[in-house]
Amino acid sequence: MPFSLVGINANRMVPSIFKNYKYVPLEKTMTFNVNGTPVKVDVEARFNAAIALVTAKAQKGKCNDYFRTLPRKVSLLDVINEGPIFLYYLAPMKGYGEDVVPLANTAGRDIGVNISYLASNDPNGLACTLVHELAHVAGATTDKEAPAPENLAAETSLLHCGCSKLFQKESVGRIYRIDTGWPSRYV
Numbered sequence: 212m213p214f215s216l217v218g219i220n221a222n223r224m225v226p227s228i229f230k231n232y233k234y235v236p237l238e239k240t241m242t243f244n245v246n247g248t249p250v251k252v253d254v255e256a257r258f259n260a261a262i263a264l265v266t267a268k269a270q271k272g273k274c275n276d277y278f279r280t281l282p283r284k285v286s287l288l289d290v291i292n293e294g295p296i297f298l299y300y301l302a303p304m305k306g307y308g309e310d311v312v313p314l315a316n317t318a319g320r321d322i323g324v325n326i327s328y329l330a331s332n333d334p335n336g337l338a339c340t341l342v343h344e345l346a347h348v349a350g351a352t353t354d355k356e357a358p359a360p361e362n363l364a365a366e367t368s369l370l371h372c373g374c375s376k377l378f379q380k381e382s383v384g385r386i387y388r389i390d391t392g393w394p395s396r397y398v
């Protein structure tokens with residue numbers, strides 16, 4: 212399996228990232244508060260749907276060609292096939308709110324995602340976020356101070372990998388504020 216769901220089908224020591232949020236192993240089902248209603252979500256199925264979309268994108272020449280322009284010069288398919296990618300969700304450290312949690316974070320081959328993607332019915336957001344994070348695995352900088360266009364190299368992968376609608380040029384270092392109506396962790 213190129214993708215491992217830590218806590219569901221893989222065990223792994225969570226990466227230490229020294230931020231005000233942390234990587235947390237997944238649970239097969241999790242309950243989220245969506246617009247005030249607790250919704251039980253099949254987390255494994257949500258990831259599998261997104262992974263299927265990413266795998267399909269990795270068959271596309273244009274997407275792979277873009278990945279080959281990134282510092283490691285490997286295609287998206289290469290990134291997926293070169294070994295496991297470990298997946299988690301992100302949660303705030305004690306004393307912080309969900310507002311400190313970014314959309315996703317990459318540490319080596321470990322990727323953590325915002326729980327809003329797990330609570331969403333649409334696998335496209337999670338799939339495109341994984342593409343962005345896999346671009347970091349392919350060498351795109353995470354340094355938001357890097358000169359343009361390098362600072363946008365990961366996000367630009369969306370334009371080449373069937374995710375244009377989700378492209379955000381202000382994505383660099385972006386953190387979602389959790390406002391009313393945005394799903395938050397229920398328990």
Ligand SMILES: [Zn+2]
Nearest residue numbers: 343347353365
């Ligand atoms: Zn990024």
